[in-house]
Amino acid sequence: MLYSMNLKISGREAVVVGGGRVAQRKVQGLLYAKARVTVISPDLTDGLLGLAETGQIIWKPKHFSGEDLEGALIIIAATNDRGTNLSVKKYAAATQLVNIADDPEESDFQVPSVVKRGKLNIAVSTSGASPILAKKICVQLEQMFDQQYESYLDFLASSRKEIKATVKDEGAKRKLLRELANESFLVADQREERFHRLLEEAVREEGR
Ligand SMILES: C[C@@]1(CC(=O)O)C2=NC(=C\c3[nH]c(c(CCC(=O)O)c3CC(=O)O)Cc3[nH]c(c(CC(=O)O)c3CCC(=O)O)/C=C3\N/C(=C\2)[C@@H](CCC(=O)O)[C@]3(C)CC(=O)O)/[C@H]1CCC(=O)O
């Protein structure tokens, strides 16, 4: 069974072995999360070459060897050579997290398909059964959770902060937080005013 978590990898070292289409997709995800990415491969896709030329990734133009993994938290083996991919796993320390592009069973983690709406992050995994289905489900979720969720989550984050700072009573706090998760707050129109009215009411009740 897989354990789901959202890793904070900003500033951490990631090594990607291979410079093809799959490597490029994984590198884009790692850069989005602000990891420091090094790619080990004799060649690169045009996309990866652009990232190397602009200093967004470090490129070591060579075939893989064990010392390439030093200092990495996350390692992705994405070459088209099965023997190389398996030897990446063999050379990695037990404390390093390895993903093997052609071997879900031997991987320490699998990369899910993801829908991002600002702070909302929906990850879908089929545990390697069908990455294509995972993608398809995400396309459906994109319809269900549209663009307005981005500002909705910003609103929820800031109002939650305000509630935690102002309301002392745990019951009243929970009631307010539940209320904001109500669909009627999804639409931006007048939600700030509505929220502040509810907040004032809760504070007034507490003062009685
Ligand atoms: C979700 C996504 C994330 C990402 O890679 O970023 C992802 N694969 C995506 C796409 C995709 N994968 C494949 C095709 C070509 C299909 C075709 O056309 O033939 C396409 C489509 C394309 O490339 O466009 C084929 C494939 N995939 C794996 C193998 C090896 C094997 O299974 O042995 C093979 C070759 C054998 C085969 O064909 O089955 C293995 C894995 N792929 C996973 C994730 C992990 C399981 C996730 C899960 O189960 O949910 C896992 C286990 C490991 C990992 O990579 O972490 C991403 C969608 C991105 C998005 O959402 O936009």
Ligand SMILES: NC(=O)c1ccc[n+]([C@@H]2O[C@H](COP(=O)([O-])OP(=O)(O)OC[C@H]3O[C@@H](n4cnc5c(N)ncnc54)[C@H](O)[C@@H]3O)[C@@H](O)[C@H]2O)c1
């Ligand atoms: N996990 C996934 O999402 C997924 C999706 C599709 C395919 N795959 C599998 O991933 C693998 C890679 O697919 P691709 O389309 O990116 O292949 P690709 O042929 O486009 O790229 C392979 C890259 O690996 C490099 N490489 C080969 N041997 C190397 C070595 N010894 N050291 C360093 N780099 C080396 C090549 O130079 C090339 O840059 C394939 O095995 C494929 O079956 C995985």
